[in-house]
Amino acid sequence: MPIDIEMLLPDPPLWLAAPLMGEPDAARLLATLDAELPWQRPTLRLYGREHAIPRCQVWMGDPEASYRYSGRDFYPEPWHPAVADLRDRVVDALPTAGVPGRFNSVLLNRYANGDEKMGWHSDDEPELGVAPLIAAVSLGCERPLRFRWKDRRAEAFNVWLPHDSLLVMGPGTQRVLQHALLPRRLPGLRISLTFRDTRPSG
Ligand SMILES: O=C(O)CCC(=O)C(=O)O
Numbered sequence: 682m683p684i685d686i687e688m689l690l691p692d693p694p695l696w697l698a699a700p701l702m703g704e705p706d707a708a709r710l711l712a713t714l715d716a717e718l719p720w721q722r723p724t725l726r727l728y729g730r731e732h733a734i735p736r737c738q739v740w741m742g743d744p745e746a747s748y749r750y751s752g753r754d755f756y757p758e759p760w761h762p763a764v765a766d767l768r769d770r771v772v773d774a775l776p777t778a779g780v781p782g783r784f785n786s787v788l789l790n791r792y793a794n795g796d797e798k799m800g801w802h803s804d805d806e807p808e809l810g811v812a813p814l815i816a817a818v819s820l821g822c823e824r825p826l827r828f829r830w831k832d833r834r835a836e837a838f839n840v841w842l843p844h845d846s847l848l849v850m851g852p853g854t855q856r857v858l859q860h861a862l863l864p865r866r867l868p869g870l871r872i873s874l875t876f877r878d879t880r881p882s883g
């Protein structure tokens with residue numbers, strides 16, 4: 682099946698590709714991940730108080746890929762075979778978008794409904810290197826990922842992420858843009874997988 686690739690920005694390179702897998706594979710993967718992963722809702726410390734994050738997540742990857750996020754260390758779950766297959770499929774699709782890459786880990790986010798969310802951030806932890814390539818696969822309910830320029834050089838914008846799509850945030854994106862999955866009056870489960878390549882820190 683031909684994959685349709687839309688260039689959203691040339692610089693930094695931001696691409697959206699869909700459909701990635703086609704059906705029934707994409708629907709089956711959503712159901713498998715929902716049912717089989719050890720979803721967790723960790724708490725984060727914010728202004729001295731503990732808050733459960735407004736979504737569930739699983740961190741998965743090669744054994745040596747540990748990751749620091751919002752002041753906590755996460756150690757990866759071993760690759761679920763379905764996620765390892767998806768990783769290989771994403772890596773195969775990257776050269777078509779002109780940004781070859783590889784990944785040793787993935788953060789999976791599960792949003793039960795439109796109330797669940799992720800706040801403004803850049804994926805710019807030191808473990809990711811100076812100009813990381815991050816590939817985000819979306820499954821389930823279509824929601825917008827909102828982007829804003831750190832220097833406010835232009836208006837913020839939405840990228841709607843349909844079921845079975847791949848968003849490629851190329852090198853440089855995390856330096857100049859932040860992104861957030863804001864709450865929306867939308868029902869339905871959404872699972873995203875953000876593939877990364879982390880190096881040991883220290
Ligand atoms: O759920 C999404 O599409 C965004 C996830 C994200 O920004 C992240 O995992 O860093």
Ligand SMILES: [Fe+2]
Nearest residue numbers: 802803804860
């Ligand atoms: Fe992110």
